[in-house]
Every structure is written in structure tokens, then in C-alpha cells.
Amino acid sequence: MKATSKARLDALTLSDAQRFESLKKEIVQLDYFCKGTVLKRMMKCGNKQCACHRDPAKRHGPYLECTFKVHNKTVNLKLYPEVAPLYRAAIQQYRKLKSLLGRLERLSRTALTHQAKQALLKRHT
Secondary structure, three states: OOOOOHHHHHHHHHHHHHHHHHHHHHHHOOOOOOOOEEEEEEEOOOOOOOHHHOOHHHOEEEEEEEEEEEOOEEEEEEEOOOOHHHHHHHHHHHHHHHHHHHHHHHHHHHHHHHHHHHHHHHHHO
């Protein structure tokens, strides 16, 4: 390990703790969240004589769906246009949660390294 002074390690540890608390506060402020994607789909109908079977430009829709996985199976949830913004916002919140968790994990690794150096420094003094 690279030699670091006790004062510097103390400052780094304090900074790590403050940043960690700040990120935890951001997580608490999140709203409902869910994993998935909101899609607009154009569909073929059941009538084989319909133009939608011959020409992709004449398919019916757009229909909104929220697609996500449950137990390794893809689930398509049909959405009314009025509720699509709710799902889009929830998906955005989920992405923010994943980002925050990644940042917390990286910060935790750094903080643990600093704490380990502090523990070794105490043991040697």
C-alpha cells in the first residue's frame, strides 16, 4: 500500500462518509420505480385480408407497452396513453437507483481501502 499520512487518511475517511450520506439521501428521495422499457408498437390484426398483413406501413397502432422480465420471462404490459408517463417516470427512477447504487458501491470500495490503511497505520504506531 502507498504510504499516506494519518491526517490525510482522516480527511479522506471523513470525506468518504459525507459523500456516502449524501448518496443515501438521494436514494431516500426516489419515487416509485420499476425496471423495463415503454415501447410504441404497430400490430397486425387477426384478419388475414387486412392490409396490415401485406404492408408494414398499414399496421394498427401505435399501441403502448411496458416490457420487463419476471423470472427470466418477458412480460408485455399493455398501457393506456394516459398511464404511459407514469411508467416512463418509474423506469427513469429505476435507472437513477441503479446509478446511485453503482456510485455507492464504488465509494464503499474506496472508503474500505482508506479504513484498511487507517487500521494498519494504528497497528504500526
